[in-house]
Amino acid sequence: MSKLIDSAVRALAEKLGGGFEGVAKFVIEGEGAIMMDRRGVRAGDDEAEVTLTASADTFRGILEGDVNPTTAFMSGKLKIDGPMNLAIKLGAVLS
Numbered sequence: 001m002s003k004l005i006d007s008a009v010r011a012l013a014e015k016l017g018g019g020f021e022g023v024a025k026f027v028i029e030g031e032g033a034i035m036m037d038r039r040g041v042r043a044g045d046d047e048a049e050v051t052l053t054a055s056a057d058t059f060r061g062i063l064e065g066d067v068n069p070t071t072a073f074m075s076g077k078l079k080i081d082g083p084m085n086l087a088i089k090l091g092a093v094l095s
Contacts, residue, residue, distance in 0.1 A: 004056055005032045005043050011063055013041040015093055022086045027053040036090070050082030052090070062094055069094055 005028065012026075012034060020036040025048035027033045035044040054062070058077045061067030069091035072078035080087045 002031045004028060004060070005034060008034055008059070008063060009041050009043055012036060012094075016041060020090065020093070022089070023047070023049045024086060024090050025051045026059065027051060028059045029053065029055050031056055048082070050080065050086040050090070052087060053079040053081070 008026075008028070016036060019038045019040050021038065023035070023037045023046075025033050025035055025045070027045075032043060033045040035042050035046055035048065054072065054077060058067060058072055062069050062072060062078070067077075069078060073080060073087075073091075
């Protein structure tokens with residue numbers, strides 16, 4: 001597992017608190033994937049209701065608050081596969 005995935009799991013767990021209503025996966029190109037659900041946040045590549053895919057730079061920017069998730073999506077830097085309402089809900093927690 002990469003250092004980015006390790007640190008992202010910790011940061012997302014802090015942001016999400018008790019977990020996420022639904023099952024979401026964030027795929028970081030070239031690094032791995034992170035799962036978020038009611039149980040919390042963990043590294044993994046399981047089935048998800050919504051999958052968000054971005055480069056490591058875009059993901060870091062979203063996580064650090066330098067990149068708006070909606071702007072990243074609209075500019076093609078963030079890809080979403082699944083229900084948009086879950087992606088928006090996750091984006092609201094991250095920003």
